[in-house]
Amino acid sequence: MRFENVLVVDPIDGEFVGRVKIEGNVISKVERITGTMEYEGIIMPGFVDPHTHGSVGVDALSMNEKGLRKWEEFLYSQGVTYFLPTTMSSTPSAVLSAARTVKDYLDDNPETSVGGVHYEGPYLSLKRKGAQNPELIRRINLEEIEETLIEPVRLITIAPELERFSQAQDLIQKRNITVSLGHTDASFDDMERAYNQGCDRITHFPNGMNTLHHRDLGCVGAVLSLPFSVEMIMDGIHSLPGFVKLVYDIKGASKIMIVTDTIDATAMPDGEYELGGQKVILKNGRPRLEDGTIAAAVLVFSEAVRNFKTFTNCSLKELARVSSFNALSSLKIEDRGRLSRGYKADLVLLNEDLQVKQTVLGGRTVFKY
Known part of the structure; x- marks a missing residue:
């Protein structure tokens, strides 16, 4: 599973446009995307x-x-x-x-x-x-x-x-x-x-x-x-x-x-x-x-x-x-509780109004709007 061009929000590293890759039930990679402030959705820890x-x-x-x-x-x-x-x-x-x-x-x-x-x-x-x-x-x-x-x-x-x-x-x-x-x-x-x-x-x-x-x-x-x-x-x-x-x-x-x-x-x-x-x-x-x-x-x-x-x-x-x-x-x-490599892939994808669009538990989508 992969999230591309999202606003990544981590409680320690802060906010940045990037991509999140999930392998199995853990986050395998979080990458910053430079040169843009445009994104499609906000991703936060579940x-x-x-x-x-x-x-x-x-x-x-x-x-x-x-x-x-x-x-x-x-x-x-x-x-x-x-x-x-x-x-x-x-x-x-x-x-x-x-x-x-x-x-x-x-x-x-x-x-x-x-x-x-x-x-x-x-x-x-x-x-x-x-x-x-x-x-x-x-x-x-x-x-x-x-x-x-x-x-x-x-x-x-x-x-x-x-x-x-x-x-x-x-x-x-x-x-x-x-x-x-x-x-x-x-x-x-x-x-x-x-x-x-x-x-x-x-x-x-x-x-x-x-x-x-x-x-x-x-x-x-x-x-x-x-x-x-x-x-x-x-x-x-x-x-x-x-x-x-x-x-x-x-x-x-x-x-x-x-x-x-x-x-x-x-x-x-x-x-x-x-x-x-x-x-x-x-x-x-x-x-x-x-x-x-x-x-x-x-x-x-x-x-x-x-x-x-x-x-x-x-x-x-x-x-x-x-x-x-x-x-x-x-x-x-x-x-x-973090969007960082090695952490469990429990995530929530939100829109600009902080409405829930998708919930991921252990690398598996359990809700999608």
Whole structure:
């Protein structure tokens, strides 16, 4: 496979007109074309969504392999070549069932965009629960963590102020699983302690955490002043465009990861859905619990990418970082996320308006418009 006369966008080398050659499932050559600024399409590393609870009627906690395939194929249309099905706070048996479904799927599908599982909860702050089910949020149980950390788990969101957090963080990190801080009412000191112990990642910043005050820096102050990397839901609702721009100006593109936080109602009609055992009402494209709480999102990833570009006026090189490279780096994945020789051939071809025209997974076209 070969792409000729395209604008190559790499998160490290930047933007240039060139050609990309693929052999097997890897990029074999990237060449610059000199003497021209004209090109036919923009090629970037495939998009990465490490925080998504579902789409097209499929939910991470209740899915089977058929549903997971449907979800994966939908995400190809959005340029996504790597994602983590994300569970809500639930019982040990429920999250284990989701993880086992993913494990079986990975065993049956060696070339897939499914990268593993993200456990969002259940060890979270009740005060900052957001749309998490309060009946299923609980104290840290180290034995339960040991039981549920099976092979496909790649990422766990947890609140750092909870008793036994340090032991849990150490246990999780020793399994080479990434810890992310979220749904937390932590103090600045709690956040700093977690950072110093090796956690440098924040779940859907600034949602689900206490806010900044000039006499109490709290979570938001810690995130802005320490070198944390942050997920951000790029729908203009969870964070207004001006706040996204503020975070971009303070932390820079190297510390931001676009996520969708989507639920099963994504790409579905208005109606009633479920999230973590709670009823969700989707009306006019906005999902809410019965009490009015925002219930995650129905944002598609390609729109999130376009939104970030609009909100920040970032470069395409920076866009490649926030949509792919940074999230992979946070998961310690080093063989994809770049347009460079030897990297896995996970690519997305876009038009000038950043609409997805073609998605390539492991050197194979999986979507074409």
